[in-house]
Amino acid sequence: MNDLIRDSLDHCVKCTICETYCPVSQVTPLFPGPKYVGPQAERYRGAGPSADSSVDYCSGCGICTQVCPQDVKIAEINSRARAKLWEKRGVPLRNQMIARPTVIGRLGTPVAPLANWALHNRAVRGLVQSLVGIHRDAPMPSFAGRTFQSRARRHHGPAGAPAVVYFHGCGTNYYEPLVGEMVVAVLEHNGFRVIVPPQDCCGLPLQSNGNFPAARTYVRRLVDRLAPHARAGLPIVSNSTSCGLMLKREAHEILGIEDADLKVVSESMYDLCEFLLRLHDRGELRTDFTSLPMTVPYHAPCQQRGHGIGKPALDLLALVPDLHMIELDVDCCGIAGTYGLKKEKYQISMAVGERLFKDITATGSDLAACDSETCRWQITHGTGVKSVHPIELLYRAYGLDRRARAGSVSLESQTARVSG
Amino acid sequence: MSYDTVVVGAGLAGLTAALRLSERGHRVLVVARGVGATHLAPATVDVLGYLGDTQVASPAASVPALVSTTPNHPYAHVPTEQLATSLEWFCTKTAALGYAGSVDENLLLPTALGVPKPSALAPRSMSGGDLRAGGRFVFVGLKGFKDFHPTLIADNLNHARLPNPIEARALELTPPSSRLGDLSGRVIAGRFDTEHLIDWLAGALEHGVDLDERIGVPAVLGLRSGDATWQELEKRLQRKVFEVATLPPSIPGIRLSDVLSSALRDGGARIVLGVRAVGARAKGGRVEAVEVVNATGTVSYPVSSVVLASGGFASGGLELDSFGATRETVFGLPLTGLPDTDRVRFTPHYFDTQPLATAGVATDDHLRPVDSSGSPVYENLHAAGAILGGATPWKEKSGTGISVATGYAAAEAVLTSAPMPASEALR
Numbered sequence: 001m002n003d004l005i006r007d008s009l010d011h012c013v014k015c016t017i018c019e020t021y022c023p024v025s026q027v028t029p030l031f032p033g034p035k036y037v038g039p040q041a042e043r044y045r046g047a048g049p050s051a052d053s054s055v056d057y058c059s060g061c062g063i064c065t066q067v068c069p070q071d072v073k074i075a076e077i078n079s080r081a082r083a084k085l086w087e088k089r090g091v092p093l094r095n096q097m098i099a100r101p102t103v104i105g106r107l108g109t110p111v112a113p114l115a116n117w118a119l120h121n122r123a124v125r126g127l128v129q130s131l132v133g134i135h136r137d138a139p140m141p142s143f144a145g146r147t148f149q150s151r152a153r154r155h156h157g158p159a160g161a162p163a164v165v166y167f168h169g170c171g172t173n174y175y176e177p178l179v180g181e182m183v184v185a186v187l188e189h190n191g192f193r194v195i196v197p198p199q200d201c202c203g204l205p206l207q208s209n210g211n212f213p214a215a216r217t218y219v220r221r222l223v224d225r226l227a228p229h230a231r232a233g234l235p236i237v238s239n240s241t242s243c244g245l246m247l248k249r250e251a252h253e254i255l256g257i258e259d260a261d262l263k264v265v266s267e268s269m270y271d272l273c274e275f276l277l278r279l280h281d282r283g284e285l286r287t288d289f290t291s292l293p294m295t296v297p298y299h300a301p302c303q304q305r306g307h308g309i310g311k312p313a314l315d316l317l318a319l320v321p322d323l324h325m326i327e328l329d330v331d332c333c334g335i336a337g338t339y340g341l342k343k344e345k346y347q348i349s350m351a352v353g354e355r356l357f358k359d360i361t362a363t364g365s366d367l368a369a370c371d372s373e374t375c376r377w378q379i380t381h382g383t384g385v386k387s388v389h390p391i392e393l394l395y396r397a398y399g400l401d402r403r404a405r406a407g408s409v410s411l412e413s414q415t416a417r418v419s420g
Numbered sequence: 421m422s423y424d425t426v427v428v429g430a431g432l433a434g435l436t437a438a439l440r441l442s443e444r445g446h447r448v449l450v451v452a453r454g455v456g457a458t459h460l461a462p463a464t465v466d467v468l469g470y471l472g473d474t475q476v477a478s479p480a481a482s483v484p485a486l487v488s489t490t491p492n493h494p495y496a497h498v499p500t501e502q503l504a505t506s507l508e509w510f511c512t513k514t515a516a517l518g519y520a521g522s523v524d525e526n527l528l529l530p531t532a533l534g535v536p537k538p539s540a541l542a543p544r545s546m547s548g549g550d551l552r553a554g555g556r557f558v559f560v561g562l563k564g565f566k567d568f569h570p571t572l573i574a575d576n577l578n579h580a581r582l583p584n585p586i587e588a589r590a591l592e593l594t595p596p597s598s599r600l601g602d603l604s605g606r607v608i609a610g611r612f613d614t615e616h617l618i619d620w621l622a623g624a625l626e627h628g629v630d631l632d633e634r635i636g637v638p639a640v641l642g643l644r645s646g647d648a649t650w651q652e653l654e655k656r657l658q659r660k661v662f663e664v665a666t667l668p669p670s671i672p673g674i675r676l677s678d679v680l681s682s683a684l685r686d687g688g689a690r691i692v693l694g695v696r697a698v699g700a701r702a703k704g705g706r707v708e709a710v711e712v713v714n715a716t717g718t719v720s721y722p723v724s725s726v727v728l729a730s731g732g733f734a735s736g737g738l739e740l741d742s743f744g745a746t747r748e749t750v751f752g753l754p755l756t757g758l759p760d761t762d763r764v765r766f767t768p769h770y771f772d773t774q775p776l777a778t779a780g781v782a783t784d785d786h787l788r789p790v791d792s793s794g795s796p797v798y799e800n801l802h803a804a805g806a807i808l809g810g811a812t813p814w815k816e817k818s819g820t821g822i823s824v825a826t827g828y829a830a831a832e833a834v835l836t837s838a839p840m841p842a843s844e845a846l847r
Contacts, residue, residue, distance in 0.1 A: 013734075015459070015460055015668055015669075016604070016606075016668055016669045017454065017455055017459050017460075017669065019604060019606060019669070020459060020604075020606040020669045020674060021455075026600075026606065026607065026610050027600075028599075028600070029599060029600050065694060066454065066693050066694035067454045067455045067693055067694070068453075068454045068694075069452075069453055069454035069455060069456065069457075069735055069736065070453075070454070070736065071453055071454075071696070071736070245715060248715040248716050249715040249716075266716065266717075267716060267717060269716060270716075277421055280421075281421060281422060305693070305694070306694065306715060307714060307715045307716075308692055308694055308695035308712075308713075308714030308715050309692070309714055309715075309719075310421065310449070310690045310692050311690065312421070315421045327685050329678075329681075329682060329685065
C-alpha cells in the first residue's frame with residue numbers, strides 16, 4: 001500500500017491542476033505548491049528526508065488529491081514527506097502538544113472556568129504565543145467542563161432498538177458535548193439505540209503534525225474499541241468528518257496500517273449525514289420536520305469532500321420545510337485542524353479563509369452550517385457568524401429542542417464559544 | 421440519495437450533458453476522478469478547424485464532408501441541426517462569459533505560439549483576437565510569466581498565412597512585484613481578482629499603444645473577475661483588447677468549468693470529485709446501478725440512465741497497458757479503432773497518424789456504445805466526448821466541439837428515452 005501511494009507520482013503529467021486549486025500556495029510563497037512539493041520533490045527524497053522543508057507549509061486539506069484527474073495521491077505523499085522531515089528533526093514541543101486533543105481535554109476539563117478565562121485573556125494568549133507559538137488570535141474553543149462521555153454514561157436510551165455506534169471525536173467530547181447530545185437525540189428519534197464506547201483521539205492531529213508513530217498508537221487504540229462493534233455488524237457514525245475520514249481511509253493510506261480490525265472499522269464507518277441520508281433512501285428516516293424558515297449558507301469542509309459521498313447534509317436539509325440552504329462554492333476555510341493555530345501559519349490560514357468568510361458574510365445570514373468542528377470555529381472567528389453542525393438544524397426541525405427545553409438541557413450554547 | 425442519471429466525468433462533455441439533463445428535471449450526479457480537461461484547454465469551442473490539411477472556414481458547411489469521408493466520426497451521430505442547437509444552447513448557459521461566434525464560420529484566434537487557430541466559439545474576452553480581418557496587433561507579455569513570449573507570437577503571426585495582412589508587434593511589461601514568488605497564470609489571475617492589478621495594466625498600456633492597435637494579453641485577467649476585468653480594460657483603454665490562450669493551466673477553461681459547475685449546483689445537481697466509477701450492475705441489458713469507489717469502498721448508485729464522459733487516453737477513460745491491450749476503464753465497453761497487430765501501438769514520428777489515434781467506443785445514433793454487431797451494449801448507457809472513437813481531435817481541431825455536441829446529444833437521447841425522470845414519477 002505504501003508503495004502504491006508513492007508510486008502514484010508516476011501518473012503525474014504535470015498538468016498543474018492541483019496547483020490551480022491549492023488554497024495555500026495561492027496566498028503564500030512559503031509553500032511552492034502541491035505539484036512541486038509532492039510528485040516532483042518526492043522523486044528526490046529517496047530514503048532520506050528532503051533538504052527542502054517547505055512541505056511543512058502544506059496544510060493537508062487534501063484538495064489536490066481530490067481534483068487530480070490522474071489519481072496521484074498528492075496530499076498523502078506530502079503528508080508522509082512531512083512526517084519524514086519531522087522524524088529527522090524531532091517534532092517541536094508545541095506541535096506535540098496541540099496534536100494531543102485528549103491530553104489537552106483532560107487537563108482543561110476539570111479546570112474549565114480557569115482554562116476558558118485564560119483562553120480568552122489577551123495577556124495570557126500573548127504569553128502563550130511567545131512561549132509556545134500558538135497564535136494569540138487563533139480560534140480556540142472553550143472547554144465545556146463536563147465531557148460528552150460523562151453525559152453519555154448517565155443517559156439511558158431505548159432498550160431493544162437496533163443499535164448504532166457513535167464515534168464522537170474529541171471536539172464533541174471536550175468542547176461541544178451538546179452536539180453529541182443532539183446526535184444521540186436525532187438517532188433515537190429515528191428508532192436507534194446509541195452505543196457510545198469509551199474512546200480516545202483518532203490520531204489525526206498527530207498524523208498532520210508529522211508524528212506517525214504516536215498517531216498509529218492512538219488510531220490502533222481507537223480501532224480496538226470500535227472493532228468488536230463493527231464485527232458484530234453495527235454501523236459506526238461520526239459527526240467529525242476529518243476523524244471519520246481518518247478511520248475510513250487515512251490510517252490505511254497515510255499511516256500505512258494494514259490490519260483486519262482497521263479494515264472492518266473502515267467498512268462500518270459512516271459520516272453522520274451520510275448515514276441519515278441512507279436511512280432516507282431506504283424510506284426509514286422520519287420526516288416529521290417542522291418548518292424552519294431560515295436561509296443558511298453551508299460549507300462542505302475539505303475533509304468532508306474527501307469522503308466522496310456528495311453533500312448529504314444538503315440533501316437531508318432539503319427535506320426541512322421552509323429551510324433554504326445556500327451551497328457555498330469555496331474550497332477551504334484555512335484552519336486545517338491545527339495548522340491555523342500556529343504562530344507562523346495563522347496569517348496564511350486567515351488569508352486562505354478570506355474568500356469563504358466574504359461569501360458567508362455576503363449572504364447576510366447570522367448562522368452558517370458546516371460539518372467539521374475546527375472549520376466551524378474558524379468560520380465563527382473569521383466572520384463573527386455562529387456556525388453549527390447540520391445535525392443542529394435537523395434537531396431543531398424535528399422539534400427536539402423544544403422537548404429538551406421542557407426538560408433540563410439548555411440550548412443556548414450548542415456550539416463552543418470560540419476565543420480569539 | 422437517488423439520482424435519475426449518473427454522469428461519469430467532469431470535463432466539458434460531462435458538464436454539458438449533466439447541465440442539459442438537470443435543466444430538464446433530471447436529478448443528476450456527476451462523478452469524476454478529478455476535474456476535467458477544461459482546466460487545460462483554452463475554453464474555445466472548436467467544432468472543426470481542418471478537413472485533412474485544408475483550413476475550414478465554415479464548420480457547418482464542412483462537417484457533412486467530414487462525416488461522409490469518416491462515417492464512424494462522432495459527428496455522424498449528431499444531426500447538423502442539433503449541432504447548431506447545441507452551440508446556441510451552450511452560449512445561453514455560459515452567458516456570463518459571453519461566447520461569440522457560431523457554427524457557420526470559424527474565428528481565427530492566435531495561440532500562445534502565434535499560430536492562427538480556427539474556433540467556432542470563443543468567450544468575448546478572447547474573440548476580439550480574430551485575425552481574419554487583418555490589421556495591427558500588439559501582444560503583451562508579463563515579465564516572469566512563464567511560457568508566454570509576445571515576440572514569438574508576433575513573429576510567427578507576421579509570417580502566418582492569413583486571409584488579410586496583419587502587422588503584429590510585441591510589448592513586454594513588468595508587473596508590480598508581489599510577495600507571491602511563482603508567477604503562474606493562476607497566481608496572476610488571483611491578483612487581478614483581489615489586488616486591482618487592472619489599474620497597473622491599464623496605466624501601462626495607455627501610452628505606447630496606438631489607437632488602431634488591438635491589444636492581446638495573456639488569458640490571466642482574473643478568475644472570478646475575468647470577464648469584468650476585460651470589459652473594464654476595453655472601456656478604460658478605448659481600444660480592442662483580447663485574451664490569448666496560455667499554456668496550462670487555462671484560466672478561461674477554469675472560468676468555463678466554474679460557470680457550468682455552478683449552474684449545475686444551482687439546479688440541484690451534485691458533483692463529486694476524487695471518486696472513481698468502476699462498473700455497472702446490469703440486468704436485462706440495462707444498467708441498474710453505477711458502482712463508485714469512494715473513501716469507504718464501493719457504493720452503488722441506482723440509476724435510470726448513464727452518460728459516460730470519462731475522456732480518452734489522456735484523462736484515463738481509455739487505458740493502454742504494458743502488454744499492449746487497450747480497454748475502456750469504467751464499464752469495459754468494446755472498443756473500435758484498435759490496430760490489428762498486437763505489437764504496433766506507436767509510429768516513430770509524433771505528428772504522424774498514430775495507430776491508436778481514433779480508438780474509442782463506437783455508438784449508435786442515440787450515442788449508445790455498441791458491440792461489434794452494432795447493437796447497444798446497454799439500453800440506457802450513452803457516451804459523449806473524447807471517449808468516442810473515430811475522431812482525430814488534435815488534427816481536426818474538433819475536440820471541444822465534439823464534447824459540447826455529443827454531451828448535448830447524449831442528454832437529448834436520454835431525455836427521449838426517459839422523458840419523465842423516475843424521481844418525478846415517484847413524487
